[in-house]
Amino acid sequence: MTVAAKPQTRPRIRPPSKQRLHLWIRLLRTSRAIEAELRERLRINFGVTLPQFDVMAALARKDDGMNMTKLSRLLMVSNGNVTGIIDRLVADKFVLRKAPVEDRRAIIVRLTPKGAARFAAMAKIHEGWVNQLLSDFGNEDVDTMIGHLDGLATRIRNGGAHA
Amino acid sequence: MTVAAKPQTRPRIRPPSKQRLHLWIRLLRTSRAIEAELRERLRINFGVTLPQFDVMAALARKDDGMNMTKLSRLLMVSNGNVTGIIDRLVADKFVLRKAPVEDRRAIIVRLTPKGAARFAAMAKIHEGWVNQLLSDFGNEDVDTMIGHLDGLATRIRNGGAHA
DNA sequence: TTCAAATATTTTATATTTGAACTAGCTCGC
DNA sequence: GCGAGCTAGTTCAAATATAAAATATTTGAA
Numbered sequence: 001m002t003v004a005a006k007p008q009t010r011p012r013i014r015p016p017s018k019q020r021l022h023l024w025i026r027l028l029r030t031s032r033a034i035e036a037e038l039r040e041r042l043r044i045n046f047g048v049t050l051p052q053f054d055v056m057a058a059l060a061r062k063d064d065g066m067n068m069t070k071l072s073r074l075l076m077v078s079n080g081n082v083t084g085i086i087d088r089l090v091a092d093k094f095v096l097r098k099a100p101v102e103d104r105r106a107i108i109v110r111l112t113p114k115g116a117a118r119f120a121a122m123a124k125i126h127e128g129w130v131n132q133l134l135s136d137f138g139n140e141d142v143d144t145m146i147g148h149l150d151g152l153a154t155r156i157r158n159g160g161a162h163a
Numbered sequence: 164m165t166v167a168a169k170p171q172t173r174p175r176i177r178p179p180s181k182q183r184l185h186l187w188i189r190l191l192r193t194s195r196a197i198e199a200e201l202r203e204r205l206r207i208n209f210g211v212t213l214p215q216f217d218v219m220a221a222l223a224r225k226d227d228g229m230n231m232t233k234l235s236r237l238l239m240v241s242n243g244n245v246t247g248i249i250d251r252l253v254a255d256k257f258v259l260r261k262a263p264v265e266d267r268r269a270i271i272v273r274l275t276p277k278g279a280a281r282f283a284a285m286a287k288i289h290e291g292w293v294n295q296l297l298s299d300f301g302n303e304d305v306d307t308m309i310g311h312l313d314g315l316a317t318r319i320r321n322g323g324a325h326a
Numbered sequence: 327t328t329c330a331a332a333t334a335t336t337t338t339a340t341a342t343t344t345g346a347a348c349t350a351g352c353t354c355g356c
Numbered sequence: 357g358c359g360a361g362c363t364a365g366t367t368c369a370a371a372t373a374t375a376a377a378a379t380a381t382t383t384g385a386a
Contacts, residue, residue, distance in 0.1 A: 016302050017294040023305050024197065024293045026312040031194040032239035033316035034187065039344080049344095051372065069334060076195035081373050083336060088371080105334040105381045130187045131180040136315055139179050142186050145308065149189040152299055153196035202374080212374095214342065232364060244343050246366055251341085268351045268364040 034133055041129055046122050051077075051085050053126070056094065056111065056119045065098065065110030076153065094118055197296055204292055209285050214240075214248050216289070219257065219274065219282045228261065228273030239316065257281055 039050040072079040089095035094115030098108045202213040221237050235242040252258035257278030261271045
């Protein structure tokens, strides 16, 4: 070992482990940047917080509503968290709590007509914003990335991606 | 064209706008799932919160430390937020506040030796966790996705991805 | 039946997190 | 110099967020 290795000024090739760490940091920074942008636009244009919008978006897809556990799993937030967000949406009369007869432990939450109308007014604009913020991605890129991300969240949550 | 079009039960082809919205939801769910998993492991194994770890990771790359604004921009969180996290890290003696002479408005924060040692002990394990959680992605996928995400966060924050 | 374990939700305590207001210090045109 | 405007940080109130404990209910095995 008498010959000194040439110092790599820009090591483009990293071990896969470091590269994945790098990817994770990019993923996190990107989703935070998008979240921040959407949060601000929702607040300015519609006076709604991002978590409230997320909940309404989830409920808008289910006319019959959804119970709290399903909602918290869908949004990847803790169950206690959902209670508070729903409390505020109920106070604003955007969401309705209903006790199902089959299971008296559960609570079904559902958009009120007012809530549905509110969401409908926001949804198209919001979709446009996202489309704009992600305009870097061509149609093929989008499909590729969706393919890669598909199911990963659920797999991680259920312990499939580690063991 | 007298034949009625077969109803598409699974419309794989969506308008690009909807597809990008779909991608955004996947991105958000995935990063939340990863965050939740890392948060729990950090808490159980090291008794550190995720934001505290993120700050330490950022400071670990800069021996001379960093001012608060730069830190908040790097982590994509509000400046007021960083103050609280740093407060706790300072209380734990992991981080040190120092007033630079050139600019008396600014505060330089830096890891203490204790903080640096603490982070070093966590970093390798953490990298392994991320590597495991993202094991779905092959080396090529990782490079591709990094390429796509590279700079997007900054572009969005600076208003480049919308206008 | 019966009761231990599992499930669904809320409550509580604590920690983030944001956005706005506030303090203090810098900068630069005049 | 000097004052308007910009920059750096902290503080504050309100909303979010987690984890753990508490409640209430359902399920399933003995």
